[in-house]
Amino acid sequence: MSHTVEKIGGTSMSQYEAVRDNVVLHNRTPEQYYQRMLVVSAFGGVTDGLLECKRTGAPGVYATYADAEDDSAWEQTLDNVCNRMAQINEDMFGRTPERALADSFLQDRIAGIRDCLHHLRQVCAFGQFQLAEQLQTIRELLAAMGEAHSAHNMVLYLRQSGVNAVLMDLTGWRTDEALPLDEVLEQAMARFDLSSQLPVVTGYAHCKEGLMSRFDRGYSEMTFSRLAVLSGAREAIIHKEFHLSSADPRLAGQDQVIPIGRTNYDVTDQLSNLGMEAIHPQAAKGLRQQDIPLRVRNTFEPNHEGTLITTDYRSPSPCVEMVAGRRNIFAVELFDQDMVGRVSHYAECFTDELDGMRLNLVSKDMNANTLTYYISGNRKTVRTLVSALQRRFENADINTHKVSVVSAVGSDMSIPGLLARSVVALNKAQVPVRAVHQSLRAVEMQFIVDDEYYEQAIVSLHDELVQTNAETVALAVA
Structure with a gap:
């Protein structure tokens, strides 16, 4: 049986016990933990703090840094985000040895980002260098921090349960050059054995194309999709905090909506246009072209098969789904x-x-x-x-x-x-x-x-x- 590539959204990641119990361990023997890759988003709300709130537009570190005339504002915002991530470490690991490893990783990365932003301010004090020309790079640097933190934590967390989880860090931390995305992914995959290791992959991938400049905060779905395509996955799976249902249960009523069992990529394109992305259209394109089925599952209902999305599906009889x-x-x-x-x-x-x-x-x-x-x-x-x-x-x-x-x-x-x-x-x-x-x-x-x-x-x-x-x-x- 070939492998699967599975993406876990930020809201689900914040429920890390459910991810462990319902996604990784559920109804599996230790030998069945593998033949999978997990692509993780940042913990819920962390990317909002690093960049800006996706819902309200409230400024995070990036927006504060871009607009501030001095360092105090963005440094305070960075401290706030760092404290939030440190609290996640404490909640996940308590007083275990893994807590020290998680805190050390976090402190090293935050210190590196802080130094980088300080030095960039100093360089841009010279007229030949313009901060505006570097803002996209800063945005990617900050976004990568969220996924690096969550992926590293999840590796430590799964190891506590006997899973041989390993970190696939695609963030390009302290690398010298940016390679094309496919080359980045192929080189990374070559270092792991899916038969005995469970790679936990950062949703952000540093590459020559610049994922954020093209897809903004949909970048993790592109990483997920290309991993599935390049590795020839049997199935691509997205774990969300809800079912793909016949309507928003908050409006139509939890007891009135119906989980969608099957649909096709054409329907997901329409949903994406409405801002209800099952998957980014460009990410779906690769899966569709390689005829890789996409399944959307509810993290909190592990026994439910979720929604299977394929290229050729058509409802047995005409209906509104x-x-x-x-x-x-x-x-x-x-x-x-x-x-x-x-x-x-x-x-x-x-x-x-x-x-x-x-x-x-x-x-x-x-x-x-x-x-x-x-x-x-x-x-x-x-x-x-x-x-x-x-x-x-x-x-x-x-x-x-x-x-x-x-x-x-x-x-x-x-x-x-x-x-x-x-x-x-x-x-x-x-x-x-x-x-x-x-x-x-x-x-x-x-x-x-x-x-x-x-x-x-x-x-x-x-x-x-x-x-x-x-x-x-x-x-x-x-």
Whole structure:
């Protein structure tokens, strides 16, 4: 039997006992601990402290260092993160010998980072060197610290239970050169024997391509994916703190949602576009091309098989598998009567302005004289976009609206009357629909609603399109 490559998310990593008991040891004899590689994220909240909070944007070490005029602010932030990681060490190891090893590793890395940031400040005091040119490198250095800490801790923790865990440190700590990612991974894998060792791999990999510059905080999924592809894994597995379910259980109700047993990579692409990444699209690409199945499992339900994602899966009968959505979307509407016959030119200019602004295009629609782009990002950047468009098209009327996108998603949704049922359900729930998008491929149907109606839209569509169908199937089986 060939091996698996398995990724453990940050929230799951914080529940390290569950990772040990449910992921590594569960129903396995000592001989069965191996033929696996574990790619780990930083413990929950650590990367937020090192970079910036992913949810709120609150500054971490990186953001403080980039903006501070003196060293006191970023040093205090670094101390705070270091104290948080030291507390994790204490919680995991108490007064055992492993605690001293974990603390020594942490102190050495933090001291190295502190020295590096101090020296860079000194170098940039000379006019020939600009701090802005080094910020991406600093971001990668700090992000790597989170994964190095969690991977090293997990190795020590698993060894306490008799597992021959070994650290596969891909962070490039004190290395002289950056190699291409595939070469970094191949050289690292050559040093381990999967038949008798369990490599615990840092989710961050230092490489020539610069994973963060291309994928920002989705870098660990690229490391995970390329390891699976290059090693010819039997299966790639992601362990999360929840099931991939028919809707968000916090909205639709824990007892109402249904774990998805099977789906395909096409569906995961749609989810990624909505900000609900089962896996980053570029990471999924390699798995899909090599026909490697991806399984998403719940860390806290080890007996559940999770969701199996393959290239060729299609639901046995047409159905809606999930209702998902994305809040806080800006609808940027550009109306210009001169657009008639020149829509493609306007769309090209719109896209040009989007590039480089760190705004994510979620959806768009158009008619003879109007383009509407649905964009996720911060309000300040959206204002910058609108100003740039106004300079290009002086006679255009450009308006922005705060909306949400709610989608029905499935591997085959070619169901007669599905759109009509959906609109009736939303109307019954008193949800005004601002726009509707239905593609010919029958894998997604989008509804644009005002942001205040987001939760109502999710619940009403899930009740009508998923729950009703599940109840019908249950009655038919009975």
